[in-house]
Amino acid sequence: MRQTKLDCKVLDNWEGLEIELPSHVQQRFNRCNLTADILGSLAYQKHPVPLQIVGTADLHHRLFKHLDTIKKKRLRAEYFQDYMTVHFTLEAPEEAGYTPGSRYQRIKTDYRRILRGWLFNPDGREAAVIKGWVLSRFGLLPRWHDGVLDDCHSPAYQKYLQMQANGLYNTNALESQLDMVYAYCQYELKKRFPGQIHWMLYRGVNTVDQYEILAKGPKGRHVVLLNNLNSFTEDRDRADEFGDYIMEMEIPFYKVFCYNALFPGLLKGEEEVMVVGGLYDVRICTV
Template identity: 50%
Template sequence: MQTENHSTSSAKADGERDKEIGFVGVPTTSGAPAIPLPKSARLPINRCNLPAAILGSLTFQHAPVALELDGVKELHRGLFELLDKLDDVKERAHAFMLHMNASFFLGQPEQAGFTADSTLDRSRADYLRMVRGWAFDADGREGAVMKGWVESRFGLLQRYHGGPIRDFSDDTYRRYLEMRSAGLYGTNALEAQLDLLYTYCQYELARSHPGKMHLTLYRGVNRMDDHETLAQLDGKRRVVLLNSLSSFTANKERADEFGDYLLTAEVPLSKIAYYTRLLPDMLRGEEEYAVIGGLYEVGMAAY
């Protein structure tokens, strides 16, 4: 039995408009309804090989393909040719970090235009600081940068940052834009650094999980109403619209420390932006995975 709420009604209206431009959700093998990604949650353009209407759809969750950011592999072809020759994961991580440092002058900020008399020193605002800041506070400045990067590259709009974002003229959205701008100001091609981090993450996931398209990941939440539900499939499954970027974990036992309800999702590998074990000492914690948003069929259970 499918229940309808405001989000469901909005999705239906968006679905009618999508039919006019030729996009209709494809029924999934799990029996979930064909619900398109609402237009209010996506941009008409992005910087990868699939539009947001497709990569953010429920169909994509069940039948994903690889996502590639425009020009990243071509620009850094030498790095990935080197990685192909290395069998040890630690050696590959070391090679990646050396390449990142050399490409963006992370160890030589003066080569990137920073000067000692700058009124604001942002030389240390690099990709590592962004992911660490995201892990510490997803609603902080670094979190705003990460969510903004997803919006720019994948075309998925943020739905929450310190509060729900439904009206782009309200104070919550304005604060998000201020944080995002402050986080990017004076930095050294920060979003391009995140592009390369994502592309390397995808490379490592493909090598560590050959032939696999999904990982089963978990998220602890305090209130199910905090997630936009577009369809209630049965007593244990629902279709939700996730924020542009959300934290999940591979450790089911750790997930219950973060809320009274457990969400379980089959997450496409191509929608994992990074994970804690990707690089040495990048993050320490509960096997966190940063998951790119859109529509997801999730299981739910109370502890």
């Protein structure tokens, strides 16, 4: 990450705070029911409403109707993965137009490999694919990927675009697969936390000024512009292991893309939760 280049306000009165999402970190169009300036705002963090990727619920309504009949979480996860295998012909790539012997053998790259890749390296090729997916679906531009992404003409940005293109090349509807991961994550969160709309999450950081901070207030409160996708944990003690400071945030469930326990046995990590970015009111405290 990097130290902010944005103007930072120091405020004593934190109530009624109004800070808009900067225009240069959002794009005008997305595939969501809310625009980027709304879903990336502080107001959305405090008063969230469901986010829906256009077409996903309508196309796969029978899947979620059937999942309602399955009581055990593990069995629902198994059924979902079986559905993904069949719907996207993951075990029969030739049915999706794959030609054996082609130069770039990447047809086995699917949502599972992308998720594992993020856990292994959030600045890698698979992570670039997910950050590109967040931009396409929610309209939030990435701020960091193995370097600052302030300038679309910079070497860092060009490298990010190349990694994203390489990650998508010769794959089978990979972004649509990620749409389904998000939809299934939202389905399971409703069952895990009935009636709730926020999740207290934590992130360990080494220095506070490595983030884009737009305002500072009393008792460690900050308004922070996060990358368009970020790793958090639901275990505060685990966050202690990753830095001298801890960011505490109430995340709207609707901005959670995936979490480790969503697919038992598939993802292994530090109780990681993948969170869509934007502006957040956070509390930063020492370990």
